[in-house]
Amino acid sequence: MNKQMNGLLYYLVTDIRHSMKIFWAILLSILVVSVTFAYFLLGFEDGKMAFGFPFATYFFCIITGFVTVKESIPFAIKMGATRKNIYIAIAIFS
């Protein structure tokens, strides 16, 4: 792997770290709150509680993809990355 590819991967990881932390912090706190509520509320009857991650992660991926195309690719081009390397780096990163 060439140095430029390393640079692109380092950039993509660094760039997403912050939003990833926020996303999972919000999602996991909602999960904790829901489970807590469920624990207290479901105790009275024979009920069920379901909590899914898919839609939240779909939306996160859509937004991340949009930001990548809008901001990360122009930045990588400014830094001198070739289109081919950008494409491969994003593919590996995804």
Place this chain on the structure above:
Amino acid sequence: MGMIIEVKDLSKRYGNKLALDSVTFSLEEPRIYGLLGRNGAGKTTFMEILAGQILATEGEILIDGEPPFDNVKLTESICLIKEGQNFKRELTIKNVLKISSYFYPTWDDDLAQSLVEEYNLNIKAKVKTLSKGMESALGIIVGLASKAPITIFDEPYIGLDAAARKKFYEILLREYEENPRTIIFSTHLIDEVSLMFEEVIILQGGKLALQEDAEVLRNKACAVSGTVEAVEKFILDKEVITTKQLAGMMTAYVFGHMEEARIAGLSVEGVPIQDLMIYLTEKEGA
């Protein structure tokens, strides 16, 4: 060893607007080139094509015989620092320096660290928290520490105070002396940096208005003053840039003939590069 840049019939069109119109010239030595011109002259477009970031509509730029677009061998030898928004705002200074070190094989980390200290930047600060001047300083640090064989500064010091700009010029010259490379410098503060230029390229309306050795230019262009009759007689068969008249006196800006003017009894003065750029671009119909 410097890289040879050949610009051949380069044109770039944005919709109906022609940003560059059949520009042809070459830069053959590692020197400090001043790329000058009025707003909208095509300087930034030229620099973006040179850095391999965009494609020309017609014509080509060859660096050591190869086009720079999407050419990793060349793009890692070219560092373009623009007037702003060079880096993503969420990144920290440390991230920016680390990323740059991957992109430029000639990266000098010690120099980057010493410049960060010299410009009093906090390495952990995010780009979005920096003032305009600090952001410009970060661009300058990356440009200098990249040690790229072709380093391009496009108005790199927006918001930088006079002291910080002076420091930048000193460091740039010091680095250039230690490690000669092609530096292309575009600025509107021409008076401040004109002594640094070794060669001057002036673009006007997308066309090349002038390419000349700065020293030759300084010695060649002169302002000749005297009575209207005397000056008119003197400039009759000469290449005149522009003339001004006031209260029976006339000043003509001409190329060469300094001695001849002195002999003719006219007063002769040198023309600063900034004034020359203004007169030349006015002449071209700005």
